Amino acid sequence: xxxxxxxxxxxxxxxxxxxxxxxxxxxxxxxxxxxxxxxxxxxxxxxxxxxxxxxxxxxxxxxxxxxxxxxxxxxxxxxxxxxxxxxxxxxxxxxxxxxxxxxxxxxxxxxxxxxxxxxxxxxxxxxxxxxx
Amino acid sequence: xxxxxxxxxxxxxxxxxxxxxxxxxxxxxxxxxxxxxxxxxxxxxxxxxxxxxxxxxxxxxxxxxxxxxxxxxxxxxxxxxxxxxxxxxxxxxxxxxxxxxxxxxxxxxxxxxxxxxxxxxxxxxxxxxxxx
Numbered sequence: 001x002x003x004x005x006x007x008x009x010x011x012x013x014x015x016x017x018x019x020x021x022x023x024x025x026x027x028x029x030x031x032x033x034x035x036x037x038x039x040x041x042x043x044x045x046x047x048x049x050x051x052x053x054x055x056x057x058x059x060x061x062x063x064x065x066x067x068x069x070x071x072x073x074x075x076x077x078x079x080x081x082x083x084x085x086x087x088x089x090x091x092x093x094x095x096x097x098x099x100x101x102x103x104x105x106x107x108x109x110x111x112x113x114x115x116x117x118x119x120x121x122x123x124x125x126x127x128x129x130x131x132x
Numbered sequence: 133x134x135x136x137x138x139x140x141x142x143x144x145x146x147x148x149x150x151x152x153x154x155x156x157x158x159x160x161x162x163x164x165x166x167x168x169x170x171x172x173x174x175x176x177x178x179x180x181x182x183x184x185x186x187x188x189x190x191x192x193x194x195x196x197x198x199x200x201x202x203x204x205x206x207x208x209x210x211x212x213x214x215x216x217x218x219x220x221x222x223x224x225x226x227x228x229x230x231x232x233x234x235x236x237x238x239x240x241x242x243x244x245x246x247x248x249x250x251x252x253x254x255x256x257x258x259x260x261x262x263x264x
Binding site for chain 2: 002003004005006007008009041043044045046047048052054055057059061065068069080081082083084085086087091092093095097122124125126127128
């Protein structure tokens with residue numbers, strides 16, 4: 001088995017509307033937005049509440065998957081790096097890992113702060129970090 | 133588009149050989165092992181070296197994908213939780229995120245410490261955390 005099939009569990013809504021407005025390397029951000037979780041997966045949200053810190057995995061659907069080496073942060077002086085040594089969105093499996101703050105949960109909608117992801121990007125997973 | 137195809141970039145070799153020996157919730161660990169990156173993707177390792185901290189994404193190929201609620205850490209007193217509120221391996225996309233320490237890199241083999249993943253588990257991605 002050399003591959004597996006991902007299922008999108010939702011989609012992000014935010015104010016980063018164009019690829020050129022998205023931070024090239026996902027990192028800290030002040031943007032807020034909403035994770036719309038598809039009804040099929042809504043039961044998985046039970047127990048997530050305002051104030052939680054969550055790790056969210058996104059599928060960077062516009063990213064190039066065949067490139068294996070890049071110039072980090074566009075700095076050619078640093079030389080070519082393997083994509084696994086960088087935080088470039090370009091990689092064989094373009095999965096972003098973002099740590100977000102939960103502002104509110106209403107039904108299948110999770111309001112979050114800290115977004116650095118393009119509006120319309122598919123959501124793959126949520127993992128609550130904070131313990132109670 | 134409601135799904136996408138993952139490509140396995142490698143496989144982990146370690147001393148956690150049976151599912152019942154794997155920590156039920158991936159967390160800190162003293163286990164060491166090797167990430168064998170398939171030759172197709174080896175160029176992506178350029179720039180990763182001993183001493184680096186890396187985030188590694190694994191595909192938990194044995195995990196149940198259809199369960200949306202669980203009892204966290206088997207503690208029924210805490211009640212049912214949505215899988216997204218837990219660190220259970222059971223979730224629609226069973227992707228584990230592990231922070232590992234690089235002990236050595238030799239060709240397509242990355243020796244790591246901190247493994248909590250079953251021997252033979254597919255590797256999806258590596259992201260270097262440490263900056264130089």
